[in-house]
Amino acid sequence: MVRVQVPATTANLGPGFDCLGMALKFYNIIEMAQVSSGLSIEVHGEGVQDITRDESNTVYRAAMHLFKQVGFVPAGLRIRLLNNIPVARGLGSSASAIVGGLVAANVLSGNKVSPRELLTMASQLEGHPDNVAPALLGGVIISAIVEGEVRYVKIDPPPGLKVVVVIPDFQLSTRAAREVLPQHVSLGDAVFNLGRAALLVAALQQGRLDLLATAMEDRLHQPYRASLVPGMKKVLAAARLAGARGVCLSGAGPSIIALADSNTELIARVMKDTFRESGIPARALVLEPSSIGARALEIKSRIS
């Protein structure tokens, strides 16, 4: 049996659409064992109502993808999912399922796939690398697809940086939140995001928290997604006023994050209250970046 711990992730960080993401100290656990026959999937915690327990399950599909690549045919599989990451809230639940499934399957089939190949496989299954890279490797990851492979650099966010995450009480699938995006953007908007994404990476590397307010601005996806997240603009503004260093939509939304080094409880309360004023109940978590990505623990025993 193998037990894999995978962190939640917050992608884009504002301007880094599909290329920036950060791992958070907030985890899902995926347990997988080879059994004599059949498939059984147990789901605990988040997603009990939503996550399928048959061959369409994302963890199972990722695992079978890897098994096929290495020519391993499991007799049967038992999967147990212990979920903390809320589903379809912009905190990388699908990335955690894909990475967890791949890493667990790799251990069960003799670790034939390198971390680099795992990353490319995960990115292909997810469709973009920004969540799966920090889910697998931890830290803040800058990634790009180059000739079908993921190239990346990992940086550690500044010490003491906190991530206030406010999670509205409704789901927004990444697919739906991508459908509202335009296929073409203006040169002006592209240049706006390029400058900010570059500033953001430098600011995180050099601990320049004073730059985050500007460096986390975006014109490529957030303006289009605002209509899907009632209160989004007000929550972003309220978090800034309460002392956040930088604010943005988390992934495709609907969660919103604020990066801060103080006043985190106040920022969380103000963001939640502002969502509530727009008719959206929300909960808040104050998290830290995780420098560690997916971790596997193999437990050698027979399961009947």
Ligand SMILES: Nc1ncnc2c1ncn2[C@@H]1O[C@H](COP(=O)(O)OP(=O)(O)O)[C@@H](O)[C@H]1O
């Ligand atoms: N723990 C999990 N186990 C299996 N599948 C999961 C899990 N969490 C999420 N998923 C799958 O991912 C989908 C949500 O993905 P997505 O819309 O990208 O949202 P998110 O922003 O949370 O990644 C779910 O509908 C489900 O199919």
Ligand SMILES: N[C@@H](CCOP(=O)(O)O)C(=O)O
């Ligand atoms: N770059 C993607 C990130 C999606 O992240 P998720 O956590 O919402 O799955 C996007 O913005 O669509």
